[in-house]
Amino acid sequence: MKNKKTKILHFSIANSGGGITKYALRIWDAIDKEQFQCDFATMSKKLDFAPQLENQGCKIHYISTYSEQDPIKFEEEINRILDYGYDVLHLHTSWWRGFAVEEIAKKRGVPKVIVHSHNTDVHIPIGMTREEARELHYTWQKKVTEDIATDFWACAKKAADWLYGRNIPKERLKIMPNAIELKKYYFNEDVRLKYREEMGLKDQFVIGMIARFQYQKNHEFAIELFKKLNEKKSNAILLLVGIGELREEIEKTVQKYHLESKVKFLGLRNDIENLLQAMDLFILPSRFEGLPLTLVEAQASGLKSITSEFVTEESEITNDIKRLPLDLDLWEGEALRWGNGYKREDTRKIMRDKGFDIKFQIKEIEKLYRYVENSK
Structure with a gap:
């Protein structure tokens, strides 16, 4: 008789294709499907990539309301989902609004509940200001105890501090870097030349940003x-990849500066690894972050990158990244250093040695998923 598969529910993913969604899907791509089954819960009304997951045997659960909006209906929906008999509930979390899912899972006796911190500030406030959301987060953070879950993970130390404060002992915290399928991202000159020609970027200084359009x-x-860069480098082009609620506002700013021919809005893409090959510089001026997958991907491809000082130190994987204060003159100076080209370095060894290869990390994740007893 075949061994029963360990059933994992990832809660939750989104149609925006952000870092949490990409990380959860990467786990499913890499995991041993003979031993594990991953299903997904989402607050999105639809997932454009749902057919692909369903064809692979994944169940997608659509949740119609947040706990704060309708706690009774939310609990009913979560209970219906848990009726599928999950061994592991993997909760991908950015900030605290309560412990509703954790408490329901505990009542239902889910053997392993993993809370996984992916950020360092309020992600998307719903029906409140960001200041009010932070206040709510810190109120709940003070109530965090070891009993709300069996496992406590974070993408970086700062992300652990943000979600758990001092309430979870260090020995119970697991720092889990945002690993990727490295071989897809290693620099490939042929792909670079092909994409730059197809996109009309052959002789351009190509700057790229891959991120949701949000605060x-x-x-x-x-x-x-x-x-500022366009005034110094007439061949500069900016590629903006992603979707989000602030896209229209950014488009208006681009029009105000008469940069429509220089700034390309590419929307959601499924060829990120190839777009990175085509770029000369990657930028991510985030106001806060955990450990962004896009920065991991950019560095794997040997792409020079500039990010804000608010991105966690763990994002400095290679020598190709610079963390800077949000000062335009500093960023301009750093960006212009790479305007005439450079040799992309081979990042294989350093990326593997620092734990960013999903092929190796998945073995550790499988081990942690498989052990479904509370190990306190």
Whole structure:
């Protein structure tokens, strides 16, 4: 008789294709499917990539309300989902609004509940100001105890501090870097030349930013920076990859500066690894971050990158990244250093040695998923 598969529920992913969603899907891509089954819960009304997951045997659970909006209906929906008999509930968390899912899972006797911190500030406030959301987060953070979950993970130390404060002992915290499928991202000159030619970028200084259009990612700074760079480098082009509620506002700023021919809005893409090959510089001027997957991907491809000082120190994986204060002159100076080209370095060894290869990390994740007893 075949061994029963360990069933994991990832809660929650989104249609925006952000870092949490990409990380959860990467786990599913890499995991031993003979031993593990991953399903997914989402607050999005639809997932464009749902057919692909369903064809692979994944169940997608659509949740219609947040706990704060309708706690009774939310509890009913979570209980219906847990009726599928999950061994592991992997909760991907950015900030605290309560412990509703954790408490329901505890009542239902889910053997392993993993709370996984992915950020260092309020992600998307719903029906409140960011200041009110932070206050709510800290109120709940003070109530965190070891009993709310069986496991406590974080993408970086700062992300652990943000979510758990001092309430979870260090020995119970697991720092889990945002690993990727490295071989997809290693520099490939042929792909670079092909993409640059197809996209009309052959002789351009190509700057790229891959991020949701929202407050956290700070596209406003990116546009102000590009305006300055464009005055010095007439062949500069800015590629903006992603979707989000602030896209229209950023488009208006681009129009105000008459940069429509220089700033390309590419929307959601499924060829990120190839777009990174085509770029000359990657920027991420975030106001706060955990450990962004896009920075891991950019560095794996040997791409020079500039990010804000608010991004966690763990993001400095290679020598190709610079963390700077959000000062336009500093960013302009650093960006212009790479305007005439450079040799992309081979990052294989350093990326593997620092734990960013999902092929190796998945073995550790499988071990942690498999052990479903509370190990306190």
